[in-house]
Amino acid sequence: RDDIVGVLQIINARGEDGQISPFLDEDRQVIRHFGISAAVALERAQITRTIFLRMIRMAELRDPKETGPHVSRVAAYATEIYKVYASRRQISSREVERQVDVLRSAAMLHDVGKVGISDNILKKPARLTPEEYDAMKQHTLIGTRLFSDARSEIDEAAAVVTVSHHERWDGAGYPEGKSGEGIHLFGRVVAIADVYDALSSRRSYKEAWDEDRVLAELRDNAGSQFDAGLVGDFLSIHDLIKSIRSRYPDPD
Template identity: 40%
Template sequence: MEKATVLIVDDTPENIDILVGILGKDYKIKVAIDGPKALALAQKSAPDLILLDVMMPGMNGHEVCQKLKSEPLTCHIPVIFVTALSETEDEAQGFELGAVDYITKPVSPAVVKARVKTHLSLYDQKRLLESEVAQRTKELSETRFEIIRRLGRAAEYKDNETGLHVIRMSHYARLLAIASGHSSRFCELVYNAAPMHDIGKIGTPDSILKKPGKLDADEWKEMQAHAQIGAEIIGDHDDPLLQMAKRIAISHHEKWDGSGYPHGLSGEDIPIEGRIIAIADVFDALTSTRPYKKAWTVEDTMALIEKESGKHFDPDLVKQFRSVLDDVKEIKAKHEETF
């Protein structure tokens, strides 16, 4: 088993020698003679525990600890102060800064070994627990995403679509979000929320969804209601993914010029995720083969989308979609329909 690494920080070489003599056989030892060197070592390769002198010239131990705890790479490292100070307020200050223990000088070898062993053991347990929690959280997130995808597929099957539609358009939406300069978190939320865009069609009568001819005015009004129904199905939640899914469901049929539904929003009043999904959804619908229609070519589809730039679609997003068209084609080929 690999030895744990202990960083000893003290401005007095004799004190460092004593601690190295006590711990050197059981642990990998790194040393620093002042605060800045200690911080540099910890940032470069985080030790498993730090023994930190308080009374040092320049940057004292309390300042070093405060800096360590403020940095993401080092905030988790257990710090034990080693000091001749014994005043209660000094100990309280150290604990407030995030230290886990105190060892007073002159040090006792037995005490040093016991404290270091205890806190390394606690640290190992904490890391194991955090790893297990992270793995379980990942599994729960994957399950949640899969449920969302399955619900999205349920709506598409009801509408004579296949499950591949929600897969393709979700990938297209993520590509467009990335090309538009959004954060990685936003792009992943778009990708995972996109399959729910037409969930409201679960509430649309089959007689309308499967009607071979043109819908009359009343039927069209009922078809349009799927956007509001979708938002109601998803509901109100604190979860960012479901919040985005709701915004997508209710806004992906809005149009840049205000002629869309259900609220007739225009321009940037339409949520950006709704504008992204509008392009991804229409592109996939037109370029896909269905039992009742042939697929349009990619270039014919892009010609229509570009014609509708500034009318149906956000013009900036249309440009960005064109810029990632090669990647879009790769996704389309990978998830092609077969009939």
């Protein structure tokens, strides 16, 4: 469609004598091929992103609680928590950049498995019965199945986040009852981001909790529900977290 996806800037080489050497015809050919490959790679990345955004919009149509602003906030909180964790572990900035990119998309997809949950349960205005709650828990397994034929790092991360964001540090979570570092880092990070956002937002069935109460809840559950180290990371950037919240407000 003749879209411009990027600009490739190439600087002439300098000879040993400091003279600028002009591009040769064969250089032009190599550059042309390189440009085409780069454009194909960029286009592929764009298509992947677009498909993920459509999946998220589809999930939003099914589950009105899983709104655009909610998934954007969860993704932004999760990547910021990960950055603090990574600096603590002295992970290289290159690696951090790569992981942040992958985690952002995967975190947005955490509840995409709810597309497979029936409306009677998803939209029930009252409390779920134990059987209904069990059915609801399946959204983790349905979600991970959507990415089981992983073709990219984002697919792999999405498979991990969907299945592990309701696991608990003490092993009392679902669906697998994994515990501690047996739960993938991305799952432990998204669990904190998702719960923080759910508590601090107004939902049809509850008011937003005030900030002190939300923070107390996270602190009280550090080491039982949540990875205590990651809760510490989260608390250390609380101002940044609040600024993210104001960047993605819920519609009234």
